[in-house]
Amino acid sequence: MDGIGFDDSAPLLEVEDLRVEFRTRDGVAYAVNGTSFSVDAGQTLGILGESGCGKSVTAQAVMGILDSPPAYIAGGRIKLRGVDLLSLPEESRRLVRANRVAMVFQDALSSLNPVFTVGYQLGELFRRHRGYSKADARTEAVGLLDLVGI
Structure with missing residues (x-):
């Protein structure tokens, strides 16, 4: 890697x-x-x-x-x-x-931007750091949210 x-x-x-x-x-x-x-x-x-x-x-x-x-x-x-x-x-x-x-982070308000959805922000991690397409990043983000029951 x-x-x-x-x-x-x-x-x-x-x-x-x-x-x-x-x-x-x-x-x-x-x-x-x-x-x-x-x-x-x-x-x-x-x-x-x-x-x-x-x-x-x-x-x-x-x-x-x-x-x-x-x-x-x-x-x-x-x-x-x-x-x-x-x-x-x-x-x-x-x-x-x-x-x-x-x-x-201990303070959720400093971790997430309220202007964007949580799913978008999770997807951004996959797009920026792993080079995923927008669709693949969304799939990963939805999978993570599903994993934790959201």
Whole structure:
């Protein structure tokens, strides 16, 4: 699929000493400072903490969807099946997001655009990331909605 060279014997996800900063004209805010964890296939990881402690920023860093600037990954490693995602070019990161990892956002209003139907937005994922035709993307979207009883 991607030619990236994932090692299926390596941990599914390894985050090592992740540091994320927000650089503004008022100074630097240290949002994530030295976070490390590992997740094997079949495991579940919950990230808990008070509001503003860096949970969402950590997940966005893993996904490669930080708003940069002002967000900046100041250090650490993010490995998916042994491949350091931070060393990949953006096009490869996009392929990884399209085919290997996903994020369920905690706020539905920031995830879905109320101007478009849910089916259209699901179909857009298949059109953009998998190159499906409009008809095939719609079929996939309807199948997913049917799968969850919608």
